[in-house]
Amino acid sequence: MDISRPLADFLPSRGRGGLLLSLGLLTLALAVAAAGGVLTVVVARWVAPAAPVWLGILGGIATLIPTLRVIARRYDWILPWYYLLPALVFLLTFTLFPVVLTVILAFTDYAGIRNGQLNVASETNVVAVDPDRTTIEIADARVFDCDDLRAGCAGVRARVYGSGDVDVEAIAIDGARLELAEPPPDDRVVRGVDLFLPDVGLTFESAVARVEGSTLILERAPPFAPDLGDVVLRLERSVLEVDILSDEGTTVRLAEPLPDGFAAVSIARYNDFGYIGLRNFRTIFAQASRALGPVFVWNVAFATITVILNLAVGTLLAVLLNNPDLRFRGLYRTLLIIPWALPNIITIQVWRGFLNQNFGAINRLLMLLDVTPEPVNWLLGSEWPARGAVLLVNLWLGYPFMMVAVLGALSAIPRELYEAARIDGATAWRSFTDVTAPLLRTALVPITLTGFAFNFNNFNIIYLLTDGGPAVDWGTATARGTDILISWAYNEAFRSQGGYAYGLGSAISLLIFAITLAVSLVNFRVTGALKEVSNA
Amino acid sequence: MKRLLASLVVLGMVAGAAFAQGLTVWTTFNNPTLDYLQQDVADFASAFGVDVEVVKLDINELKQQMLLSAPQGQAGDVIVGIPHDQMSEMAVGGVLADLTGAATESYLSDLGEQSRLAFTYNGRLFGLPLFVEGPALLYNRDLVTSIPDSYEGFIELSQELTTSDTFGFLYDINNFYFSYGWLHTFGGYVFGRTDGTLDPTDVGLANEGAVRGGEELQALRFEHGIVPAGTNYDVANGLFIDGALAMFYTGPWAVGQAREAGIDVGVAPMPSLADGTPWSGFMGVQGVLVNEFSERGTDAVNLAKWLTRSDSQLGYAQLEGRVPASQSALAQVAEDPIVAGFGEALLTSEPMPNIPEMGQVWGPMANALGVITESADADVEAALEQAVREITGE
Numbered sequence: 001m002d003i004s005r006p007l008a009d010f011l012p013s014r015g016r017g018g019l020l021l022s023l024g025l026l027t028l029a030l031a032v033a034a035a036g037g038v039l040t041v042v043v044a045r046w047v048a049p050a051a052p053v054w055l056g057i058l059g060g061i062a063t064l065i066p067t068l069r070v071i072a073r074r075y076d077w078i079l080p081w082y083y084l085l086p087a088l089v090f091l092l093t094f095t096l097f098p099v100v101l102t103v104i105l106a107f108t109d110y111a112g113i114r115n116g117q118l119n120v121a122s123e124t125n126v127v128a129v130d131p132d133r134t135t136i137e138i139a140d141a142r143v144f145d146c147d148d149l150r151a152g153c154a155g156v157r158a159r160v161y162g163s164g165d166v167d168v169e170a171i172a173i174d175g176a177r178l179e180l181a182e183p184p185p186d187d188r189v190v191r192g193v194d195l196f197l198p199d200v201g202l203t204f205e206s207a208v209a210r211v212e213g214s215t216l217i218l219e220r221a222p223p224f225a226p227d228l229g230d231v232v233l234r235l236e237r238s239v240l241e242v243d244i245l246s247d248e249g250t251t252v253r254l255a256e257p258l259p260d261g262f263a264a265v266s267i268a269r270y271n272d273f274g275y276i277g278l279r280n281f282r283t284i285f286a287q288a289s290r291a292l293g294p295v296f297v298w299n300v301a302f303a304t305i306t307v308i309l310n311l312a313v314g315t316l317l318a319v320l321l322n323n324p325d326l327r328f329r330g331l332y333r334t335l336l337i338i339p340w341a342l343p344n345i346i347t348i349q350v351w352r353g354f355l356n357q358n359f360g361a362i363n364r365l366l367m368l369l370d371v372t373p374e375p376v377n378w379l380l381g382s383e384w385p386a387r388g389a390v391l392l393v394n395l396w397l398g399y400p401f402m403m404v405a406v407l408g409a410l411s412a413i414p415r416e417l418y419e420a421a422r423i424d425g426a427t428a429w430r431s432f433t434d435v436t437a438p439l440l441r442t443a444l445v446p447i448t449l450t451g452f453a454f455n456f457n458n459f460n461i462i463y464l465l466t467d468g469g470p471a472v473d474w475g476t477a478t479a480r481g482t483d484i485l486i487s488w489a490y491n492e493a494f495r496s497q498g499g500y501a502y503g504l505g506s507a508i509s510l511l512i513f514a515i516t517l518a519v520s521l522v523n524f525r526v527t528g529a530l531k532e533v534s535n536a
Numbered sequence: 537m538k539r540l541l542a543s544l545v546v547l548g549m550v551a552g553a554a555f556a557q558g559l560t561v562w563t564t565f566n567n568p569t570l571d572y573l574q575q576d577v578a579d580f581a582s583a584f585g586v587d588v589e590v591v592k593l594d595i596n597e598l599k600q601q602m603l604l605s606a607p608q609g610q611a612g613d614v615i616v617g618i619p620h621d622q623m624s625e626m627a628v629g630g631v632l633a634d635l636t637g638a639a640t641e642s643y644l645s646d647l648g649e650q651s652r653l654a655f656t657y658n659g660r661l662f663g664l665p666l667f668v669e670g671p672a673l674l675y676n677r678d679l680v681t682s683i684p685d686s687y688e689g690f691i692e693l694s695q696e697l698t699t700s701d702t703f704g705f706l707y708d709i710n711n712f713y714f715s716y717g718w719l720h721t722f723g724g725y726v727f728g729r730t731d732g733t734l735d736p737t738d739v740g741l742a743n744e745g746a747v748r749g750g751e752e753l754q755a756l757r758f759e760h761g762i763v764p765a766g767t768n769y770d771v772a773n774g775l776f777i778d779g780a781l782a783m784f785y786t787g788p789w790a791v792g793q794a795r796e797a798g799i800d801v802g803v804a805p806m807p808s809l810a811d812g813t814p815w816s817g818f819m820g821v822q823g824v825l826v827n828e829f830s831e832r833g834t835d836a837v838n839l840a841k842w843l844t845r846s847d848s849q850l851g852y853a854q855l856e857g858r859v860p861a862s863q864s865a866l867a868q869v870a871e872d873p874i875v876a877g878f879g880e881a882l883l884t885s886e887p888m889p890n891i892p893e894m895g896q897v898w899g900p901m902a903n904a905l906g907v908i909t910e911s912a913d914a915d916v917e918a919a920l921e922q923a924v925r926e927i928t929g930e
Binding site: 112113115117118119120121122123124140142143192196200201202203204205206207219220223224234271356357358377380381382469470471472473475476477478480494495496500 | 583584585600603604607624625627628629630631632633634637638640642643657658659660662733765766828834835837838841842845846892895896899900902903904905906907910911914915918919922923926
């Protein structure tokens with residue numbers, strides 16, 4: 001860089017255009033690097049098929065550096081922008097990519113068993129091939145199972161298999177050299193061989209390394225003596241990938257004809273997933289009265305009550321601790337911060353123990369004090385005790401933060417104000433409501449908003465304390481007594497429909513985003529938090 | 537918490553598997569069967585000269601982990617000990633190897649009919665059966681001399697044995713796997729059959745019989761007072777091991793631990809109903825599956841066969857009374873009282889449906905059971921009907 005040149009040479013053109021140009025150039029550099037990485041892997045695989053994938057990263061970096069130099073030569077001013085490059089990479093990988101993926105998946109039926117893999121279980125025999133070689137008859141339409149897909153098998157990829165295995169006899173074996181009575185058919189590739197081992201009563205399989213006339217060189221010698229009369233040659237199955245044009249009962253039409261000489265033996269289809277429009281959203285709204293509705297109401301209540309409770313307790317403790325006449329203030333403050341310092345996962349487990357119906361400390365205490373004649377079924381009874389327990393535990397976890405925040409704000413209030421209030425004859429309560437509270441407000445509004453936003457999606461406490469339970473008669477298996485929106489989405493995505501229903505889970509996530517956005521906007525409007533920003 | 541730990545374990549494993557040279561076995565077994573499996577695997581490793589690593593997974597995690605990580609080449613090569621009801625989801629998801637060609641005539645003909653059918657989906661064999669299991673009545677012989685002939689007598693005995701020191705009868709009531717015994721014996725069913733095949737649109741879990749079964753579950757807790765609130769599997773198992781529980785409705789996996797703790801364990805089928813209807817709960821077949829994406833497919837198939845040979849099955853029977861899938865192995869242990877007890881219970885049991893739709897049954901039914909056993913006046917019919925709506929997706 002030539003430092004004698006004027007500073008302006010090193011700045012992009014001002015305003016939005018300059019910013020976009022810079023970001024565009026950075027993205028371009030990353031795209032070139034990605035292409036370089038992919039190319040490296042492709043070439044490496046071509047040279048040595050077992051080449052590891054991480055070569056791609058090296059290739060990418062190796063491409064990135066010269067690309068950056070070339071760009072810097074053309075645009076001098078871009079150099080400082082290179083500092084943004086790592087941030088841009090992380091932004092793309094960890095924020096933009098998941099967001100885009102979620103939005104796309106929300107409109108598909110992607111799920112555990114609609115995963116785009118070959119459906120091994122759908123393999124069925126080909127009974128007949130029409131002379132046009134595109135129409136085939138399959139043995140069992142139920143096995144092929146086109147009904148399970150969005151629109152039958154039309155447009156779905158299929159795999160057609162030819163040929164199979166043959167039984168042969170061997171005459172001798174010496175280590176890994178197996179001599180057959182006759183050479184294997186020479187137009188077919190021998191993939192492996194099955195040998196029956198009478199000593200252990202099972203069939204041994206081995207891949208075949210080489211064929212020398214009628215002698216097979218096995219990759220692994222059988223550990224026990226095989227039965228030479230009972231040998232199965234596993235011949236390479238010829239495989240053809242083809243799209244399905246349409247299907248009707250046992251008649252399947254392929255998009256392109258089978259090549260001449262290809263003897264189709266069986267066919268299997270892929271698990272297709274794809275665009276289903278708004279069906280996921282319709283599913284969600286169809287059960288809104290059982291899931292979305294009650295879960296949303298409880299979610300708002302949970303976040304609101306948590307923030308109010310935590311703020312109240314935090315403020316009370318902070319005001320008490322702020323009294324300079326209090327002895328051992330430092331000690332109390334330390335003790336009160338401990339719940340915040342301990343890891344949530346441990347604290348919540350301990351609380352689960354406390355809340356146990358028969359052995360927990362809380363029920364014992366309540367019964368000792370004669371508050372309740374029967375032990376309360378906190379976590380597994382009806383939803384109300386469980387919700388109370390969630391709020392209680394969340395108070396324990398959350399008040400120290402509020403307390404520390406209020407303590408900080410309190411120390412900024414001049415003591416003279418209290419003195420003046422006292423001289424004017426104000427009681428302690430008056431000086432709190434008329435001096436402390438108004439001065440705290442400005443400091444507490446942002447904290448309250450963050451607290452609300454955080455608790456609105458507070459997955460930890462629900463998952464670890466109640467796991468969404470107890471079961472309730474007004475809910476569903478995925479939306480139970482204490483489930484909030486985010487835990488409901490988790491249940492739908494990872495615990496229903498054969499393990500994972502990504503499509504539906506993504507749709508719920510989009511909905512949560514919309515709801516959170518709406519709630520936040522209302523919040524900001526009501527509290528005027530955006531006022532200064534919008535004035536600027 | 538368990539799930540969290542399991543995920544961490546899986547993560548570690550995935551990292552390990554990426555660099556491992558040999559085979560990786562994923563298993564759901566606990567001790568003592570896990571030790572036995574390790575030994576059997578070690579024998580294979582030395583006979584065949586293949587390195588094998590055994591990794592333990594949670595039974596509720598394994599299927600999902602397979603579906604997610606097998607196509608990426610990061611799952612175990614061989615899966616040991618997964619109940620057959622989870623097989624078809626993995627087969628349809630494309631992560632299981634078709635073992636139809638791998639199983640020999642002699643192996644197949646030695647299997648019990650139910651075991652073979654359990655792992656057969658769409659006419660193809662996706663797993664080699666290892667043993668058959670299902671819940672039966674485990675009892676502490678120091679507390680119970682004999683099990684009554686009728687369900688009513690059993691309820692009375694349970695009430696008698698529920699004292700200040702001991703519990704008469706407990707089980708994991710909110711678990712559909714066990715409570716299906718009540719729903720089915722009284723007349724409910726999971727999927728009906730049309731032309732001999734399971735029909736996922738015909739769900740019989742809210743029919744008249746299922747509702748009666750559900751009411752009986754409610755009565756257990758609130759009328760007979762024998763399965764109190766707060767009972768789950770760990771509580772019941774812990775009490776049985778401590779000798780403070782007389783009768784426990786569970787499967788063979790509970791036998792090993794109880795015996796180690798010095799409990800004199802007896803096994804009997806649950807008694808029949810007053811009208812003579814025999815008790816009928818779920819029957820599960822556990823087997824060995826092979827990963828379709830395994831890079832060492834032939835070794836994996838060899839290991840699967842090794843682990844399911846009849847000698848190997850004998851060990852599980854002797855350890856915990858798992859009824860061998862192999863008829864020749866079964867003949868050798870038929871005299872064993874534990875095996876005989878479970879075997880008798882299995883005679884009248886219903887195999888778990890092995891179609892993929894079964895995966896959608898567990899969650900809603902657990903939820904319905906939670907509602908039913910929560911209070912004496914919960915509406916059993918409404919709870920079961922809601923569960924069925926969720927299962928069929930209507």
